[in-house]
Amino acid sequence: MLSNRPYLLRAFYQWIIDSACTPILVIDANNPKCKAPLDFAEGGEIVFNISNSAVRDLKIGNELVEFKASFSGVIHIISAPIKAVLAIYAEENGEGIFFDAEDEGDEEPSDIPSITPLKKIDGGIRDNYTLDANEAEITGDAKPKAKPILKLVE
Numbered sequence: 001m002l003s004n005r006p007y008l009l010r011a012f013y014q015w016i017i018d019s020a021c022t023p024i025l026v027i028d029a030n031n032p033k034c035k036a037p038l039d040f041a042e043g044g045e046i047v048f049n050i051s052n053s054a055v056r057d058l059k060i061g062n063e064l065v066e067f068k069a070s071f072s073g074v075i076h077i078i079s080a081p082i083k084a085v086l087a088i089y090a091e092e093n094g095e096g097i098f099f100d101a102e103d104e105g106d107e108e109p110s111d112i113p114s115i116t117p118l119k120k121i122d123g124g125i126r127d128n129y130t131l132d133a134n135e136a137e138i139t140g141d142a143k144p145k146a147k148p149i150l151k152l153v154e
Helices: 005-018
Strands: 021-026 046-049 055-060 062-070 073-081 085-090 094-101 115-118
Touching: 005 021, 005 055, 005 085, 005 094
Parallel strands: none
Antiparallel strands: 021 046, 021 085, 055 062, 062 073, 085 094, 094 115
């Protein structure tokens, strides 16, 4: 059976865009097949804003995520295998999906997907929020804080 990761990435990307939020992609910078400016990696991960205004020619294929991005005024072609993608989430509220790291040696995907949906990230922009009666709009204390730090939520 095919990996569900690229399909989930495309679905979450579209959901985040349709929700008028900023999609953030986190990749494993230590993956040997990852082509990205490693000067911008922190803790073995590199974080990208992949909104239409931030990148060009975004392609989320079944094997690779590819796009063009500018770092310090220099355009780079970013390429990362799907297995190197660790997360995609909305910058505004931290909602998205986190994937376990996969080894390049994995040939068969497991029968049970190792995916953990993100509910909320501590330190995110909206630390305290409530849903209104229709559950259609986030209200409450929405004071901006530091950018969220990605943590595994179990």
